[in-house]
Amino acid sequence: QVQPVESGGGLVQAGGSLRLSCAASGRTFTSYVMGWFRQAPGKEREFVAAITRSGASLFYADSVKGRFTASRDNAKNTVYLQLNSLKPEDTAVYYCAAAGTVVPGTSAEKWPYWGQGTQVTVSS
Numbered sequence: 001q002v003q004p005v006e007s008g009g010g011l012v013q014a015g016g017s018l019r020l021s022c023a024a025s026g027r028t029f030t031s032y033v034m035g036w037f038r039q040a041p042g043k044e045r046e047f048v049a050a051i052t053r054s055g056a057s058l059f060y061a062d063s064v065k066g067r068f069t070a071s072r073d074n075a076k077n078t079v080y081l082q083l084n085s086l087k088p089e090d091t092a093v094y095y096c097a098a099a100g101t102v103v104p105g106t107s108a109e110k111w112p113y114w115g116q117g118t119q120v121t122v123s124s
Contacts, residue, residue, distance in 0.1 A: 002024045003025045005022065006096045009093075009094060014124050015085060017085075019082050020096075029077040032100065034050065039117075046061065049081060050070070051072050098111070
């Protein structure tokens with residue numbers, strides 16, 4: 001089993017950048033695909049990005065494509081999300097998630113392991 005723990009959120013002005021980290025405890029980190037989701041107040045949790053076990057394949061929501069970049073360092077059991085050109089509508093709690101050997105899709109209910117979330121607030 002894997003337990004993700006996010007860090008790196010904060011308050012940033014529009015156009016700024018942040019890097020989120022997700023450290024995953026447990027053995028066999030490389031057995032899991034990793035994903036990022038976000039949830040704004042009053043909205044459902046939405047898919048942001050996913051990265052395969054080797055890091056060779058990446059998937060992004062259209063709303064963040066070209067601005068956000070996911071990566072992973074398997075030696076450190078850590079996955080990252082670089083957020084650039086941030087907009088006020090990116091304000092949300094960002095969650096790190098883990099799933100089995102293949103990306104299970106973009107629906108949150110298909111991802112079994114979750115972190116506690118980290119707040120990202122973008123001011124205009």
